[in-house]
Amino acid sequence: xxxxxxxxxxxxxxxxxxxxxxxxxxxxxxxxxxxxxxxxxxxxxxxxxxxxxxxxxxxxxxxxxxxxxxxxxxxxxxxxxxxxxxxxxxxxxxxxxxxxxxxxxxxxxxxxxxxxxxxxxxxxxxxxxxxxxxxxxxxxxxxxxxxxxxxxxxxxxxxxxxxxxxxxxxxxxxxxxxxxxxxxxxxxxxxxxxxxxxxxxxxxxxxxxxxxxxxxxxxxxxxxxxxxxxxxxxxxxxxxxxxxxxxxxxxxxxxxxxxxxxxxxxxxxxxxxxxxxxxxxxxxxxxxxxxxxxxxxxxxxxxxxxxxxxxxxxxxxxxxxxxxxxxxxxxxxxxxxxxxxxxxxxxxxxxxxxxxxxxxxxxxxxxxxxxxxxxxxxxxxxxxxxxxxxxxxxxxxxxxxxxxxxxxxxxxxxxxxxxxxxxxxxxxxxxxxxxxxxxxxxxxxxxxxxxxxxxxxxxxxxxxx
Numbered sequence: 001x002x003x004x005x006x007x008x009x010x011x012x013x014x015x016x017x018x019x020x021x022x023x024x025x026x027x028x029x030x031x032x033x034x035x036x037x038x039x040x041x042x043x044x045x046x047x048x049x050x051x052x053x054x055x056x057x058x059x060x061x062x063x064x065x066x067x068x069x070x071x072x073x074x075x076x077x078x079x080x081x082x083x084x085x086x087x088x089x090x091x092x093x094x095x096x097x098x099x100x101x102x103x104x105x106x107x108x109x110x111x112x113x114x115x116x117x118x119x120x121x122x123x124x125x126x127x128x129x130x131x132x133x134x135x136x137x138x139x140x141x142x143x144x145x146x147x148x149x150x151x152x153x154x155x156x157x158x159x160x161x162x163x164x165x166x167x168x169x170x171x172x173x174x175x176x177x178x179x180x181x182x183x184x185x186x187x188x189x190x191x192x193x194x195x196x197x198x199x200x201x202x203x204x205x206x207x208x209x210x211x212x213x214x215x216x217x218x219x220x221x222x223x224x225x226x227x228x229x230x231x232x233x234x235x236x237x238x239x240x241x242x243x244x245x246x247x248x249x250x251x252x253x254x255x256x257x258x259x260x261x262x263x264x265x266x267x268x269x270x271x272x273x274x275x276x277x278x279x280x281x282x283x284x285x286x287x288x289x290x291x292x293x294x295x296x297x298x299x300x301x302x303x304x305x306x307x308x309x310x311x312x313x314x315x316x317x318x319x320x321x322x323x324x325x326x327x328x329x330x331x332x333x334x335x336x337x338x339x340x341x342x343x344x345x346x347x348x349x350x351x352x353x354x355x356x357x358x359x360x361x362x363x364x365x366x367x368x369x370x371x372x373x374x375x376x377x378x379x380x381x382x383x384x385x386x387x388x389x390x391x392x393x394x395x396x397x398x399x400x401x402x403x404x405x406x407x408x409x410x411x412x413x414x415x416x417x418x419x420x421x422x423x424x425x426x427x428x429x430x431x432x433x434x435x436x437x438x439x440x441x442x443x444x445x446x447x448x449x450x451x452x453x454x455x456x457x458x459x460x461x462x463x464x465x
Contacts (some may be wrong), residue, residue, distance in 0.1 A: 016368040018436035033114075046083055054083040055358050058112035058350075059089045068345065069366070070115065076365050084297045100124050111352050114359040121410050122166055122346045123158055132349040137360045138164070148367075151403040152343050158406075166348035166443055167367040171381045173399050174340030176200065177316035178330040182217060182307040186210040191308065193398065194335050195233045195328035199262055200308065204273035207307055213272045221275030221306035223298055226429045228269050229423075230276075238329050238339035238405060243422070244455070246408045253426075256449035262440055266433065268367070270327045275300045303340035309339065312396060314379050329407050341404040343383065371408075418458045425450050 059065050073080060086330070087106065089099050101254035103121065105113075107130050111290045117125065125131050138144070145164065146152050152168050159165065176191050183190050188206045191199075204219025211218070222234060236242075241257050244250065252258075268274055296302065301309035304321055316325040347366055349359045365371065374380035381399070388396060409439050415432040429447050434439040 006334075015233075019217040053355065054351075055113045055114060055355055055362065056083045056110070057114045057116065058085040058086055058106065058110070059086050059116040060084045063304070064116070071364065072363065072371070077362070080362075084124065085110050085341055087115075087117075087264065096120075096410060098415075102126065102132065107202040107267075107350055107352065110143065111354060111422065112350055113353040113355040114362060115348050117166070117346050117348060119342065119346075120409060126159040126163070126165040128160075130351055132351050132353065132356065133161075133165060134349070134360075134363070135165045136165060137364075141364060143364070146450065147385055148383050149385060149400050151341060155404050156346065160411075164445050166177055166345035166346040167363055168383045169371060170344040171368045171383050172340075172342050172344045172400075173313045173315050173327075173338070173381070174310050175316065175325045175395075176308060177301065177311050177323055177325050178308045179301065179304065179306070179318075180322040180324050182212070182304070182321075184216075186212050187305075188307070190324060191328060193327045194330055195326065196239060196332040196335070197329045198332070200329055201264055201273065204270050204308065205271055208271045216305060218275035219273040219302065219307050220308045221277065221300040223295070224311055225274065225276055227276060228265065228428070228434055229270060229427055231265050231274055232261055232430075233310050234339075235265055235329075239333075240405055240407055242408065242415075243426075243451070244410075246410055248410060248414050249455060249459055251448055251451040253451055254444040256270075259440060259444060262433075264446070266440070270434065275306050312379070313381070313399065325395065327395075328401060337403045337405045339405050341402060365459045380437060387458075392440075414455065414458055418454060420465075421454050422451055424436055425454065 046208055057065065057069070059069070065082070065084050070082075073082065076112060085106065087103065089102050097201075100121070101268070103125070108123070115131075118153060122131075148167070150172060152171060153164070156166055156168060157164055158430070176195065178191050180190065182188075187210060188203060191203060207213070207217060207219035222230065225231060225234075239261065241255075241261065243253055245252060265274075277298045277300055280297070282291050284419065288362070300306040301311070302318060309320065310329075316323050327338055329339055331339070349356055349362045353359055360365075367383065369386045371385060372384040372387040373383045373390055376387060379389065381391075381396070385400065390402065426447055429438070429443045429450075433440060433443040
């Protein structure tokens with residue numbers, strides 16, 4: 001899967017997570033509770049002293065602020081004035097490199113006091129010196145790195161200085177969900193924690209040999225999967241395998257690692273172990289998204305038509321059949337690392353911020369014990385270790401022992417149009433592979449040669465499409 005597609009997939013996961021976090025009326029009820037406790041003397045944050053200027057918050061847009069921060073900040077800091085600096089970036093031919101230039105210019109010219117950001121964008125800003133090291137602020141307030149889930153801390157310190165430039169209010173983790181009823185019916189052993197993709201594919205194939213496919217049941221289905229490439233991409237992401245080098249100039253498709261992934265997925269795919277069901281996108285302006293109806297229609301697992309799927313840790317349970325959930329798939333070379341484990345959002349203070357004191361109070365509150373208490377009553381998962389004292393689900397204790405899969409920071413990027421050309425070429429070769437018109441070696445060799453030609457053409461033109 002291309003880098004652009006990876007970003008889109010993570011964004012889709014986050015949108016799905018937020019969609020399921022409940023209607024606003026429920027969120028306001030939680031905030032009302034927050035206000036009562038705060039009035040009684042909550043230690044989660046301190047009221048900024050004599051705010052003369054608004055706190056300038058860089059965030060995607062005002063709607064994002066309203067959804068993610070507004071209710072909490074208005075409850076905790078009623079006198080705080082906020083100015084939104086949108087980080088929304090829209091272009092017909094999206095390019096990560098161009099977006100980062102836009103983000104750097106915004107930091108240089110707008111001087112936000114606080115930025116609400118995400119994975120690779122945070123890593124870029126931290127690596128380029130745009131953010132404030134939070135170590136001193138944490139030390140002054142008695143906050144330790146060990147107060148947070150260590151996978152989150154590792155991800156937040158993934159920069160050349162190994163410093164902590166931001167904190168994350170929440171975690172998000174996907175697990176392998178399975179239909180216990182179907183496993184019993186077809187006599188297949190249930191999944192276990194720590195399974196790699198090879199184990200999952202083996203279990204999915206067992207449903208084929210047990211005759212489930214003839215009854216309209218597939219062994220595994222992933223929401224939005226529309227062909228062989230969808231499953232290959234999911235396995236590659238778990239294994240930390242990329243199609244391009246970090247400079248986006250070298251194609252790396254014809255390697256032993258890719259051959260191993262294709263070999264394992266292709267066999268199960270040809271057998272019918274994997275389900276395919278396209279999702280129908282809705283388009284509004286420049287944004288494409290999946291609404292509730294589209295998600296339900298494409299959810300083979302929810303319909304009882306797939307024995308396994310991957311979903312959020314709190315989304316496995318279904319009313320119509322008995323389910324289970326295990327922490328899988330894991331990276332085969334490092335089983336302590338699980339795919340789909342991410343910090344949802346990151347709060348950081350820019351190095352050039354003029355109001356660092358108030359920004360820190362907001363960061364401290366949003367990532368504090370009190371917010372952990374609020375999240376324990378919702379679909380959210382706090383990054384705070386204290387969350388485990390508030391949510392006694394045994395799965396949470398297991399989650400807090402795991403680490404995220406490591407991926408390299410993409411230093412330079414190719415635009416959407418070049419990714420599209422790559423994806424179209426790879427999809428064509430995958431169809432030839434599934435049809436048996438090419439051997440795996442032949443298909444990978446074609447992907448490598450043609451892919452490198454596509455990338456070389458872009459860079460030889462001076463990075464212009």
